Amino acid sequence: MLFACGGGSNTGSDVGTNPGTPAGNGDSGCAGSCANANSFLTVDDIQKVIAQAVAEAQAQSKPATITVIDRVGNLLGAYRMTGAPVTQRVDSGRGISGGLEGLPIPSELTAIAKAITSVYFSSEGNAFGSRTAGQLAQEHFAPGDITAPSGPLFGVQFSQLP
Structure with a gap:
């Protein structure tokens, strides 16, 4: 599973969707909606992200289905x-x-659904980030321990399937 920020404002504006915070207060100025035309992922960016994920999967000898989604x-x-x-x-x-218990789901759909779930759970400034959501929604609550039961939110990622 892989996700990336690619913007996603539906305003059609090339200016960020959040006015940010006032200058001089020590804050980065972004409250999670600061995308502008220059922050969207290009085709080259997306291809690079996929290539990097493929390289990592190959290094781990674990062929994977990789998806890239934007922040919405x-x-x-x-x-x-x-x-x-x-x-x-x-x-x-x-x-x-x-x-859906016991059913085979196309790997592209599961990768998309998991990535969307992670994005929906993550936002700047929230204590409940994508890493926490990923831990709670994974098949085995203790990563890599196939004897561990699923996380308490396992299955929520499949709520995004058509």
Whole structure:
């Protein structure tokens, strides 16, 4: 899963959507909505992010499906590496039946849904950031421990699936 900020204001303006904070108060001046035309990701930026993610996945010998979305959840790019799973099985490890439990979901959709969930949980200035959300929503609450049960918010990422 990979996500990046690409703007996303629906105002059509090339000026930031937040006037920022007054100068001289020691603040960075951005309250989470300071995107402008120069802060949007270009095609080259998106390709670079995907290439860096591919390089990292190759270094770890873990083929992955990589998605890049902007800060409001628009898909900017997706790439499934050779050898990456075509589908992901929804499994909370809690013996739940119904809903999406046990179903195979296309890996591109799960990567997009997880990235969107992370973006929706993250914003500047909030204590509940994307890292915390990622921990709570992952398949195994203790990362890398396949014997651990899912996080308390596992499944929320699938709420974004069409």
